[in-house]
Amino acid sequence: MARAISNRKKIMWTALSWGIGLLIFFPILWTFLTSFKSEATAISDPPVWFFFDWTTQNYSDVLERSNYPLALMNSIIIAVGSTLLGIIIAVPAAWAMAFVPGKKTKDVLLWMLSTKMLPAVGVLYPLVLIAKYFGVMDSRILLIVVLMLINLPIIVWMLYTYFREIPGEILEAARMDGAGLKNEIIYVLTPMAVPGIASTILLNIILAWNEAFWTIILTTVNAAPLTKFISSFSAPEGLFYAKLSAASIMAIAPILIMGWFSQKQLVRGLTFGAVK
Amino acid sequence: MTTTDIGPNTGPRETVRRPSRFLRNLSPKIAMLPLIFTACVVFLGGTLWTVLYSFTKSGLLPRLSWVGLDQYERLWSSRKWIVSIENLALYGICSLIGTLVIGFTLAALLDRKIRGEAVFRSIFLYPFALSFIVTGLVWQWILNPELGLQNVVREWGWTSFTFDPLNNPEIVMFGLLIAGLWQGTGLIMCIMLAGLRGIDEDIWKAARVDGIGTVKTYIRVIIPMMRPVFVTSLVLIAAGIVKLYDLVVAQTSGGPGISSEVPAKYVMTAMFGGQNLGQGFAASSMMLLMVVIILIPWAYLEFGGKKHG
Numbered sequence: 001m002a003r004a005i006s007n008r009k010k011i012m013w014t015a016l017s018w019g020i021g022l023l024i025f026f027p028i029l030w031t032f033l034t035s036f037k038s039e040a041t042a043i044s045d046p047p048v049w050f051f052f053d054w055t056t057q058n059y060s061d062v063l064e065r066s067n068y069p070l071a072l073m074n075s076i077i078i079a080v081g082s083t084l085l086g087i088i089i090a091v092p093a094a095w096a097m098a099f100v101p102g103k104k105t106k107d108v109l110l111w112m113l114s115t116k117m118l119p120a121v122g123v124l125y126p127l128v129l130i131a132k133y134f135g136v137m138d139s140r141i142l143l144i145v146v147l148m149l150i151n152l153p154i155i156v157w158m159l160y161t162y163f164r165e166i167p168g169e170i171l172e173a174a175r176m177d178g179a180g181l182k183n184e185i186i187y188v189l190t191p192m193a194v195p196g197i198a199s200t201i202l203l204n205i206i207l208a209w210n211e212a213f214w215t216i217i218l219t220t221v222n223a224a225p226l227t228k229f230i231s232s233f234s235a236p237e238g239l240f241y242a243k244l245s246a247a248s249i250m251a252i253a254p255i256l257i258m259g260w261f262s263q264k265q266l267v268r269g270l271t272f273g274a275v276k
Numbered sequence: 277m278t279t280t281d282i283g284p285n286t287g288p289r290e291t292v293r294r295p296s297r298f299l300r301n302l303s304p305k306i307a308m309l310p311l312i313f314t315a316c317v318v319f320l321g322g323t324l325w326t327v328l329y330s331f332t333k334s335g336l337l338p339r340l341s342w343v344g345l346d347q348y349e350r351l352w353s354s355r356k357w358i359v360s361i362e363n364l365a366l367y368g369i370c371s372l373i374g375t376l377v378i379g380f381t382l383a384a385l386l387d388r389k390i391r392g393e394a395v396f397r398s399i400f401l402y403p404f405a406l407s408f409i410v411t412g413l414v415w416q417w418i419l420n421p422e423l424g425l426q427n428v429v430r431e432w433g434w435t436s437f438t439f440d441p442l443n444n445p446e447i448v449m450f451g452l453l454i455a456g457l458w459q460g461t462g463l464i465m466c467i468m469l470a471g472l473r474g475i476d477e478d479i480w481k482a483a484r485v486d487g488i489g490t491v492k493t494y495i496r497v498i499i500p501m502m503r504p505v506f507v508t509s510l511v512l513i514a515a516g517i518v519k520l521y522d523l524v525v526a527q528t529s530g531g532p533g534i535s536s537e538v539p540a541k542y543v544m545t546a547m548f549g550g551q552n553l554g555q556g557f558a559a560s561s562m563m564l565l566m567v568v569i570i571l572i573p574w575a576y577l578e579f580g581g582k583k584h585g
Contacts, residue, residue, distance in 0.1 A: 010388070010389075010390065010391075013385060013388045013390050014390040014391045014392070016385065017385055017386065017390050017396055018392070018396065020382065020385075021395075021396045021399045021400065024399060024400060024402075024403065024458065024462075025399045025402065027403075027414045027415065027418055027458070028402055028403070028406075028414075030414075030418070031414050043422075043423055047423075047427070047428060047431075089310045089311060089314065090311065092306075092307030092308070092310070093307055093308050093310070093311040095304075095307060096304030096305075096307040096308050097304075097308075099304075100304040102304070108308070108312075110575060111315075112311070112315060113511060114571055114575065115315060115319045116511070116515045117511065117514050117515050117518060117567060117571060118319065118323065118518070118564060118567055119518050119519070119539075119540065119543075119560055119563040119564055119567060120518075120519055120540075121540055121543040121544070121556070121559075121560040121563065122322065122323045122326050122327075122560045122561070122563070122564050123318060123319060123322030123323055123326065124543075124547070124560070125325075125326060125329075125338070125547060125553065125556070125557070126321070126322040126325045126326060127318070127322060129338070149314060149318050152311070152314065152315075156311060206404070206405055209407070210405075210406070210407035210408070211407075212407050212408055212409045212522040213519060213521050213522055213540075216522070217544075217548070227407050227409050227522075230407075230409050230410060230413070231409050231522075231525070231526065241417060241423070244413060248410045248413060248414065251407075251410060252405065252406050252407075252410055255405045256402065256405055259398075259401070259402075259405050260398070263394070263398055
């Protein structure tokens with residue numbers, strides 16, 4: 001892609017992009033800085049930027065007043081659990097759609113995707129009733145199942161688009177060499193599908209991690225993940241911006257760190273369906 | 277770009293032969309079963325249940341005592357519901373257009389091969405990693421007149437600068453919109469960028485030979501070629517709009533007054549706040565109906581005709 005762009009123009013574009021980037025990054029940066037300020041510095045007028053007495057007081061306050069480790073643990077278990085459960089259900093379905101498409105495949109895919117656009121409140125109360133019936137309100141298992149259901153269409157769709165890119169000839173060649181269905185899946189299909197599955201897992205962990213609508217309603221204390229933690233923190237501590245910032249940073253740090261280390265897969269995951 | 281690429285229409289996959297005909301026909305159906313089952317039971321069952329109970333007098337608990345269309349009459353005579361619908365329409369249209377336009381523009385900007393693209397792209401994706409709750413909190417604060425943007429700009433010398441959307445009923449939805457765009461545009465930009473990268477360099481060369489300007493090439497040639505990318509983006513944005521709830525709760529709690537209420541919040545308040553389940557069911561059925569009305573013609577146009585493949 002060697003489009004001829006003059007050097008000066010290139011510098012201009014780069015500067016412009018970085019300006020926009022900074023603008024976008026600013027809210028996160030500000031939250032980060034504020035989390036290390038004292039409450040008085042946080043609302044000082046004019047605002048101070050970098051030169052203040054950095055303190056970790058807010059973090060220890062938040063840790064002391066709330067059960068952060070439990071919320072973190074819940075978030076991890078729920079996000080990872082729901083994603084893996086979704087993958088287990090979605091892989092066979094996506095495999096069938098991509099490699100043995102029938103007349104109805106496209107309709108099923110479309111119908112499935114459309115459920116993602118339906119208002120979640122429509123199934124909210126029945127799910128609450130079912131959860132109460134089984135006595136699983138405020139439990140991790142309920143959230144794992146519900147978030148899996150919510151994200152299942154996206155998981156299937158992503159996997160389908162990846163699987164579709166695997167050329168069918170390779171399977172044919174494997175079959176000619178005498179590979180059975182089992183070997184075909186283990187030795188040919190799986191290695192080729194791993195990058196796609198990895199990206200799907202990453203994206204869906206983020207989606208499940210950030211899902212607030214369901215987690216806030218279906219949990220109270222025991223299974224409350226970080227989204228609930230931060231929303232319950234915001235009410236009583238509404239005016240304490242430094243502590244609120246610290247809590248926000250603690251809620252988003254794990255996912256930002258994960259995102260940083262898996263950028264490549266993530267970007268691939270985020271571009272599903274769009275790459276060629 | 278490579279010759280091993282197979283488009284969705286070319287059919288070698290259809291000709292793939294399984295060792296056993298029976299297995300070939302059966303296994304994909306079995307593989308689809310868990311998916312179909314969960315989708316049917318949960319989405320279809322749950323939705324039908326909600327619609328059914330929207331015709332009842334359910335209050336604190338769901339009861340099957342029929343009241344016909346009473347709940348709907350009450351719903352549409354509620355000022356709060358009307359405001360919610362108007363707000364969602366405004367937010368939906370603005371966020372759809374805003375996300376697509378900004379997302380595409382930024383992707384085109386990045387496609388110029390700027391320095392440090394990877395870092396820039398990550399920065400852009402960061403907001404997406406934040407839940408709406410955190411996004412709402414952060415922006416509630418940035419848009420706070422005493423602490424945030426307005427104060428900073430005044431500090432810089434523009435003392436008459438006023439930007440206080442969260443306390444102004446007229447423009448409060450735009451305060452939410454800014455936060456929503458900030459959170460969601462990065463994802464769309466990434467998808468668009470991937471789409472732009474997928475376009476053959478020869479197209480650009482041909483356009484240059486024909487003397488077509490860059491902007492014109494984008495509008496006339498590139499965007500029509502990126503149709504699938506736009507469809508993907510559209511589905512994602514639309515899904516986000518319908519479930520607009522947590523952002524509102526975190527940023528404005530529906531205020532000032534009822535000026536930033538949204539349908540999902542109306543449902544939640546009716547169900548869990550007002551112990552008025554019937555209203556909640558009627559409101560969710562109404563939302564469902566609206567989505568379906570918008571969805572069906574679009575789905576028919578997009579996927580119905582097999583011409584696009």
